[in-house]
Amino acid sequence: xxxxxxxxxxxxxxxxxxxxxxxxxxxxxxxxxxxxxxxxxxxxxxxxxxxxxxxxxxxxxxxxxxxxxxxxxxxxxxxxxxxxxxxxxxxxxxxxxxxxxxxxxxxxxxxxxxxxxxxxxxxxxxxxxxxxxxxxxxxxxxxxxxxxxxxxxxxxxxxxxxxxxxxxxxxxxxxxxxxxxxxxxxxxxxxxxxxxxxxxxxxxxxxxxxxxxxxxxxxxxxxxxxxxxxxxxxxxxxxxxxxxxxxxxxxxxxxxxxxxxxxxxxxxxxxxxxxxxxxxxxxxxxxxxxxxxxxxxxxxxxxxxxxxxxxxxxxxxxxxxxxxxxxxxxxxxxxxxxxxxx
Amino acid sequence: xxxxxxxxxxxxxxxxxxxxxxxxxxxxxxxxxxxxxxxxxxxxxxxxxxxxxxxxxxxxxxxxxxxxxxxxxxxxxxxxxxxxxxxxxxxxxxxxxxxxxxxxxxxxxxxxxxxxxxxxxxxxxxxxxxxxxxxxxxxxxxxxxxxxxxxxxxxxxxxxxxxxxxxxxxxxxxxxxxxxxxxxxxxxxxxxxxxxxxxxxxxxxxxxxxxxxxxxxxxxxxxxxxxxxxxxxxxxxxxxxxxxxxxxxxxxxxxxxxxxxxxxxxxxxxxxxxxxxxxxxxxxxxxxxxxxxxxxxxxxxxxxxxxxxxxxxxxxxxxxxxxxxxxxxxxxxxxxxxxxxx
Numbered sequence: 001x002x003x004x005x006x007x008x009x010x011x012x013x014x015x016x017x018x019x020x021x022x023x024x025x026x027x028x029x030x031x032x033x034x035x036x037x038x039x040x041x042x043x044x045x046x047x048x049x050x051x052x053x054x055x056x057x058x059x060x061x062x063x064x065x066x067x068x069x070x071x072x073x074x075x076x077x078x079x080x081x082x083x084x085x086x087x088x089x090x091x092x093x094x095x096x097x098x099x100x101x102x103x104x105x106x107x108x109x110x111x112x113x114x115x116x117x118x119x120x121x122x123x124x125x126x127x128x129x130x131x132x133x134x135x136x137x138x139x140x141x142x143x144x145x146x147x148x149x150x151x152x153x154x155x156x157x158x159x160x161x162x163x164x165x166x167x168x169x170x171x172x173x174x175x176x177x178x179x180x181x182x183x184x185x186x187x188x189x190x191x192x193x194x195x196x197x198x199x200x201x202x203x204x205x206x207x208x209x210x211x212x213x214x215x216x217x218x219x220x221x222x223x224x225x226x227x228x229x230x231x232x233x234x235x236x237x238x239x240x241x242x243x244x245x246x247x248x249x250x251x252x253x254x255x256x257x258x259x260x261x262x263x264x265x266x267x268x269x270x271x272x273x274x275x276x277x278x279x280x281x282x283x284x285x286x287x288x289x290x291x292x293x294x295x296x297x298x299x300x301x302x303x304x305x306x307x308x309x310x311x312x313x314x315x316x317x318x319x320x321x322x323x324x325x326x327x328x329x330x331x332x333x334x335x336x337x338x339x340x341x342x
Numbered sequence: 343x344x345x346x347x348x349x350x351x352x353x354x355x356x357x358x359x360x361x362x363x364x365x366x367x368x369x370x371x372x373x374x375x376x377x378x379x380x381x382x383x384x385x386x387x388x389x390x391x392x393x394x395x396x397x398x399x400x401x402x403x404x405x406x407x408x409x410x411x412x413x414x415x416x417x418x419x420x421x422x423x424x425x426x427x428x429x430x431x432x433x434x435x436x437x438x439x440x441x442x443x444x445x446x447x448x449x450x451x452x453x454x455x456x457x458x459x460x461x462x463x464x465x466x467x468x469x470x471x472x473x474x475x476x477x478x479x480x481x482x483x484x485x486x487x488x489x490x491x492x493x494x495x496x497x498x499x500x501x502x503x504x505x506x507x508x509x510x511x512x513x514x515x516x517x518x519x520x521x522x523x524x525x526x527x528x529x530x531x532x533x534x535x536x537x538x539x540x541x542x543x544x545x546x547x548x549x550x551x552x553x554x555x556x557x558x559x560x561x562x563x564x565x566x567x568x569x570x571x572x573x574x575x576x577x578x579x580x581x582x583x584x585x586x587x588x589x590x591x592x593x594x595x596x597x598x599x600x601x602x603x604x605x606x607x608x609x610x611x612x613x614x615x616x617x618x619x620x621x622x623x624x625x626x627x628x629x630x631x632x633x634x635x636x637x638x639x640x641x642x643x644x645x646x647x648x649x650x651x652x653x654x655x656x657x658x659x660x661x662x663x664x665x666x667x668x669x670x671x672x673x674x675x676x677x678x679x680x681x682x683x684x
Contacts, residue, residue, distance in 0.1 A: 024650065032515075036515070159651070159652075160516075160648070160650060160651025160652055160654075161651060161652075161654050162508075162512035162513060162651075165511070165512040166504075166508055166512050169507070169511060169512065170504035170507040170508050170511065170512055171504060171672075172672055172675055172676075173374075173378070173668070173671045173672045173674075173675045174502075174668055174671075174672070290638065292634075292637055292641070292643075292657040295634055296632065299634070301634075306502070306668075308366065308502060308664050308665065308667070308668035309501070309502025309503060309504075309658070309659075309665050309668045309669070310501075310502055310503075310658060310659040310662065310665055311658065311659070312502075312503050312656065312657065312658040313655075313656070313657040313658070314654065314655070314656050314657075315634040315654065315655040315656075315657070316651070316652060316653065316654040316655070317651075317652040317653070320652065322650050323650065323651050323652055325650065326515070326516055326648075326649075326650035326651045327651070329515045329516075329650075330513075330514055330515045330516070332515075333514055333515045334514075
């Protein structure tokens with residue numbers, strides 16, 4: 001059997017997720033080698049202000065310190081400085097690219113270029129950036145197949161909760177016929193606060209104060225984030241070939257205190273539901289408070305309707321740096337397994 | 343690559359689960375071959391009154407008809423009649439034994455003998471009978487390893503909901519530190535009815551009328567069923583080596599209307615919780631009605647506490663013939679995959 005103990009990684013984006021991943025790799029290093037024979041080695045890192053490269057492996061402790069002190073990894077002492085990210089991806093010897101820059105749903109850059117450049121160069125890709133998948137899922141999976149590389153994205157839906165893997169692998173031999181999900185924690189937090197009596201404006205202000213709202217609040221409030229996740233689920237689980245324009249999308253701006261009251265009277269709650277049942281729809285909908293899907297606060301939940309095993313609901317935290325980092329680790333193990341099998 | 347299209351199966355037990363499995367194999371035959379290259383062939387069946395054997399494959403339609411008409415498969419026209427089950431297991435050419443006779447927690451027979459005889463003869467085993475696992479999980483897995491066969495039991499916990507697979511595979515690379523579950527639908531139904539105002543006696547009577555209670559009601563009410571599932575989870579997910587006597591077990595007989603009232607006043611509900619957190623305990627416990635674990639009716643639910651991905655809850659139907667049959671199908675695919683890899 002072949003052995004690939006060292007897995008060379010290029011990490012694009014060094015925000016909360018990138019830093020959490022570095023901490024996770026540091027704390028789990030011994031265990032990962034003992035249990036899985038895995039030695040992950042980050043050979044290149046890029047953030048919006050600069051890059052750091054070391055083909056023998058960057059010192060993650062130092063990287064974290066430099067980032068904390070300067071807000072960027074630019075000043076990390078490195079063999080080459082100011083390497084452009086695209087040059088880094090195309091020239092550095094590596095096995096996997098981890099794409100963790102911010103999502104945008106206009107052109108999905110810079111993530112889109114990172115991912116395509118990496119796959120063309122024979123690197124497998126793990127993305128937690130939803131933008132490229134939302135705009136081009138079908139063509140990105142084709143590109144991966146064409147280049148004989150793996151594309152993984154466990155962290156894009158459900159954070160650390162392995163929703164995608166559950167539906168794809170744990171339900172092997174079963175057919176999922178439809179699903180409904182609460183896929184955005186921020187809007188769920190706002191709607192929960194409204195159920196408890198707040199107006200939309202004050203609930204949004206509270207969510208902002210807690211740091212739950214994206215810099216571009218439209219991503220949450222206008223349901224772009226939930227729609228992107230629905231695109232990913234529809235492609236990966238249901239085998240559909242769809243992108244953002246295929247989603248019938250409504251945000252929560254127009255949910256009124258009256259709507260909430262009417263729902264409460266019927267023992268229901270208004271939730272932002274992403275639904276795949278022939279049509280792909282994201283929008284506010286009333287569901288019974290006794291429905292397992294009806295979770296509160298920032299929780300995410302999804303209910304799969306299966307042909308023979310009935311309804312199944314998974315509930316978990318949808319976001320968080322360490323949760324998402326743990327999903328990247330699962331993808332790394334999966335990719336390494338794929339390399340061993342070929 | 344080797345190919346094993348035909349998988350020869352001995353089926354012990356032809357009650358609800360055995361019959362549901364036969365129906366599922368009939369209805370999915372084409373699809374199973376097209377998608378997975380799998381041709382399951384049942385070569386021997388045993389029920390409490392007799393057996394049927396055909397090494398070229400039993401006719402499942404006929405088998406179901408004979409069972410429906412006579413309450414046993416004894417009158418199925420077969421090449422050999424009245425073959426003793428142990429002789430069938432030791433002499434018939436087969437790949438997999440499916441053990442689907444009733445659970446008992448005294449000596450786990452006849453399931454225990456079926457399983458050990460099969461493994462000694464080189465057959466992989468799928469059991470939905472919890473008895474043998476509850477009394478001898480550690481030694482049965484050792485016996486499987488020693489004989490180079492696979493032992494699978496997805497249907498024993500959560501029915502069609504792949505709880506075991508989720509914890510073992512979907513959370514790969516993650517560490518589960520503890521868990522709490524509602525693992526018995528019958529007691530959950532009774533406790534839900536009590537929350538809605540019924541006494542224990544009338545709630546039990548109602549559950550009996552609905553067909554939810556085992557012939558030996560102690561299995562449900564005294565929490566033997568929930569404890570058996572806790573044994574399986576603790577061994578499989580947490581790597582513990584435990585059996586029934588290691589479980590601190592209390593049933594729901596002593597839950598009073600007063601207990602329920604006190605809980606309701608605190609926005610809590612009394613649930614029969616199976617818990618693994620250093621100690622292994624099954625007993626009635628108050629949990630918040632806002633806890634995702636707090637499901638009603640016959641639903642099952644389990645919450646895993648993981649090191650990096652937070653709390654994750656899975657909710658689904660815990661029982662049902664077709665649900666359990668679908669879990670056997672998953673195990674069959676898993677075993678076939680294992681055969682292909684070796």
